[in-house]
Amino acid sequence: MNERYSRQVLFPGIGKVGQEKISRKSVLIIGAGALGSGNAEVLARAGVGKITIIDRDYVEASNLQRQQLYTEEDAAEKLPKAAAAEKRLKAINSEVKVDAIIGDATPILLEELAADVDLMIDATDNFETRMAMNDVSQKYNVPWIYGACVGSFGMSFSVIPGKTPCLNCLLRAIPLQGMTCDTGGIISPAVQMVIAHQTAEALKILAEDWDAVRTTFVSFDVWRNQYTGLKMSKAKFAGCLSCGSERTYPYLDHENMTKTTVLCGRDTVQIRPSVQGEISLERLAGQLSSLGYTVKGNPYLLSVEMSGERMVIFKDGRALIHGTKDLTHAKSLYQRILG
Amino acid sequence: MNERYSRQVLFPGIGKVGQEKISRKSVLIIGAGALGSGNAEVLARAGVGKITIIDRDYVEASNLQRQQLYTEEDAAEKLPKAAAAEKRLKAINSEVKVDAIIGDATPILLEELAADVDLMIDATDNFETRMAMNDVSQKYNVPWIYGACVGSFGMSFSVIPGKTPCLNCLLRAIPLQGMTCDTGGIISPAVQMVIAHQTAEALKILAEDWDAVRTTFVSFDVWRNQYTGLKMSKAKFAGCLSCGSERTYPYLDHENMTKTTVLCGRDTVQIRPSVQGEISLERLAGQLSSLGYTVKGNPYLLSVEMSGERMVIFKDGRALIHGTKDLTHAKSLYQRILG
Amino acid sequence: MNKVLFFAHLRDCLGEEFLMVEAKGKTVAELKTELNASYDLPKMDTVMTAINEEFAANDEVIQDGDVIAFIPPVSGG
Amino acid sequence: MNKVLFFAHLRDCLGEEFLMVEAKGKTVAELKTELNASYDLPKMDTVMTAINEEFAANDEVIQDGDVIAFIPPVSGG
Structure with missing residues (x-):
């Protein structure tokens, strides 16, 4: 027995056999923000065989309040999160193979990566990526664990293809204006609580203790002292386009993705959301003002000054990001605010 | 607004006023193991004014699976946990004052420290220290947050002097043979879950949102998917010697503490527990064997080979630790096994 | 009568933890529309x-x- | 009848998640002794x-x- 994992081997739910299994498994973590860094640290310490972590952003001062792998130095150097995460994970456990990908978790990339992993962990900040992950999970028969939080509120659900309902069964569409940490704030205990749930499920799945996997959709509020587990036995939707018999994997279809284009000669990126609908500019203006941003607007659009860039958001969710030609950066700014 | 804490200030439960309060508060964390390192990291990231962290042990390989501030290098160098924690906490947030104490959290030391802190966080591995912390809390009117875990099971309770029952109301005596992580194993998600609860309560108390403080005793099992909050309105015990009207603070009394003595000329430390009673040698032998220790015994005593030392445990809980003259080290070994 | 609970930011929008409404016989979609x-709730x-x-x-x-509960899926991570 | 739930290592000692017992009229201390x-439970x-x-x-x-539940305070940290 490797002394390093002795306390985990001693736990009857894992034991020697479970630890052996964990050490041969490969996990894909999508996002290296609060949930991603926390999940990665727990799984690296637990001795997972390989961790692939993907993120498109760099470490900023406002991340340090809750993103546990990063230091002030990482923020000062503006290190890409995936690179900073890799550095710390290797110092924590050199036995774990870490593959850090600095980039956007596009459906194409997710399809490539999913073919070789045993589990995907949701640590993204937007529903478009989650829905793509959900389709990839069904297509390649790989479980994934939904996790999200905002303010003091969080939720988690394990999606096991062929067993549980999937995220598209539950939502039927991408929520147009989800609350994000950039609009609703976030406290670290809510993050930790989601991480606890996601990593418990991850260890069960990696150790192949399938009977122990949680079947309820759990949600909680650590400030208001609430905790609920919803039974999901009736949630599976026969006509679901992601997991039903007539499945089309709609979120792997280019037509249904957010479109980003550099506007010719204007140092501006245009973003068209994947969803049809109308957003509440008034509500958004209120949130962004209370965040300290300078916001101007009229009934048709909102203009927000960000550090170095200006974002103009229209009622149908379309946006122009002035001051950049970087598509990934522009999409990241957009999704941080609109989810 | 300091950009660093912007996401936390945006959370309505804290806001600018709460953040200002948090930044002026002082927290004492007792223990720098799994719960201690996790609590310290969350509170340092949240921008608490001062963190005092006390621990008597050094970093070992078997800690790395769940103790989040430490690296392989810390274990290779056998750094004292308090020192290793201080190093990482400063890299995380240089604005926080960190006071690391390498040593035993004796009642005398706790009394000295408690006079200057706003909150104590329980991250110890034994009930003797918890009961001392509980008495100190009542004597100096400082809230403390109980937290503990073993296997996939964990619990937490906030003790607010003058408002809630105290730990002595609930237990009435020190449990003689509590399960420890060295005998029952531990998985990291259970640790994270306790940390989430302790730090949520800590932020409420530090931001002075007293109405939000949890009044239930929460316990959970992340593997068996259980979660319960016990109402505690009837738990206050009028005759409690720690918080009742005839209080004597029994656990600050030298008579009621574990006694450690070096046996003259024998390279052996003798330990006498604070509690009268009988332990189950048979159960203990089973646990220690499954841990991989070499255990011999007869109906009167158990002999356990540890790395470099041999511990002989008698039915009344007395023990001899052969191969050391270090009282603190010997007590640490003892409490890791007997709680 | 039915107790309707609101979670996360829905609760902040409403300003209340719950409402008592008469929803007997209505579908979930009808209640949402009402x-x-x-x-002033988001969609x-x-x-x-x-x-x-x-x-x-x-x-x-x-x-x-x-007892009805509305749980908005959140997107932060 | 009464359902008696056991948590943490008590459950492992017992091998069951719960027991059904007739405990009406007994004190908690009496039930514990029984x-x-x-x-084969610890004290x-x-x-x-x-x-x-x-x-x-x-x-x-x-x-x-x-419904009775027994929750052993644990000491790990």
């Missing part, structure tokens, strides 16, 4: 609904005494 | 007891139908 008309289409701690689809019919 | 006599003195999700002292009397 609430959208009476209160309820993708908000998850639970009846008595069990997931409920939009076409499920509410019985007298059922 | 269980100690019948099963129950410092095990916390809940009746219907509310903390109960050793002298509390159990009613018919009460």
Whole structure:
């Protein structure tokens, strides 16, 4: 027995056999923000065989309040999160193979990566990526664990293809204006609580203790002292386009993705959301003002000054990001605010 | 607004006023193991004014699976946990004052420290220290947050002097043979879950949102998917010697503490527990064997080979630790096994 | 009568933890439309609904005494 | 009849998640003594007891139908 994992081997739910299994498994973590860094640290310490972590952003001062792998130095150097995460994970456990990908978790990339992993962990900040992950999970028969939080509120659900309902069964569409940490704030205990749930499920799945996997959709509020587990036995939707018999994997279809284009000669990126609908500019203006941003607007659009860039958001969710030609950066700014 | 804490200030439960309060508060964390390192990291990231962290042990390989501030290098160098924690906490947030104490959290030391802190966080591995912390809390009117875990099971309770029952109301005596992580194993998600609860309560108390403080005793099992909050309105015990009207603070009394003595000329430390009673040698032998220790015994005593030392445990809980003259080290070994 | 609970930012929008409404015989979708008309809530289409701690689809019919909960899926991570 | 739930290592000692016993009219202390006599459980003195999700002292009397839970305080950290 490797002394390093002795306390985990001693736990009857894992034991020697479970630890052996964990050490041969490969996990894909999508996002290296609060949930991603926390999940990665727990799984690296637990001795997972390989961790692939993907993120498109760099470490900023406002991340340090809750993103546990990063230091002030990482923020000062503006290190890409995936690179900073890799550095710390290797110092924590050199036995774990870490593959850090600095980039956007596009459906194409997710399809490539999913073919070789045993589990995907949701640590993204937007529903478009989650829905793509959900389709990839069904297509390649790989479980994934939904996790999200905002303010003091969080939720988690394990999606096991062929067993549980999937995220598209539950939502039927991408929520147009989800609350994000950039609009609703976030406290670290809510993050930790989601991480606890996601990593418990991850260890069960990696150790192949399938009977122990949680079947309820759990949600909680650590400030208001609430905790609920919803039974999901009736949630599976026969006509679901992601997991039903007539499945089309709609979120792997280019037509249904957010479109980003550099506007010719204007140092501006245009973003068209994947969803049809109308957003509440008034509500958004209120949130962004209370965040300290300078916001101007009229009934048709909102203009927000960000550090170095200006974002103009229209009622149908379309946006122009002035001051950049970087598509990934522009999409990241957009999704941080609109989810 | 300091950009660093912007996401936390945006959370309505804290806001600018709460953040200002948090930044002026002082927290004492007792223990720098799994719960201690996790609590310290969350509170340092949240921008608490001062963190005092006390621990008597050094970093070992078997800690790395769940103790989040430490690296392989810390274990290779056998750094004292308090020192290793201080190093990482400063890299995380240089604005926080960190006071690391390498040593035993004796009642005398706790009394000295408690006079200057706003909150104590329980991250110890034994009930003797918890009961001392509980008495100190009542004597100096400082809230403390109980937290503990073993296997996939964990619990937490906030003790607010003058408002809630105290730990002595609930237990009435020190449990003689509590399960420890060295005998029952531990998985990291259970640790994270306790940390989430302790730090949520800590932020409420530090931001002075007293109405939000949890009044239930929460316990959970992340593997068996259980979660319960016990109402505690009837738990206050009028005759409690720690918080009742005839209080004597029994656990600050030298008579009621574990006694450690070096046996003259024998390279052996003798330990006498604070509690009268009988332990189950048979159960203990089973646990220690499954841990991989070499255990011999007869109906009167158990002999356990540890790395470099041999511990002989008698039915009344007395023990001899052969191969050391270090009282603190010997007590640490003892409490890791007997709680 | 039915108790209707709101979670996360829905609660902040409403300013209350719960409402008492008469929803007997209505579908979940009908209740959502009514609430959208009476209160300043964000669009309820993708908000998850639970009846008595069990997931409920939009076409499920509410019985007298059922406890309804609206849980907005959040996107932060 | 009464359902008696066991948490943490008590459950492992017992091998069951719960027992059905007739405990009506007994005090918590009496039930603990009985269980100690019948099963290979560690000493129950410092095990916390809940009746219907509310903390109960050793002298509390159990009613018919009460759900009892035994929660051993754990010491790991």
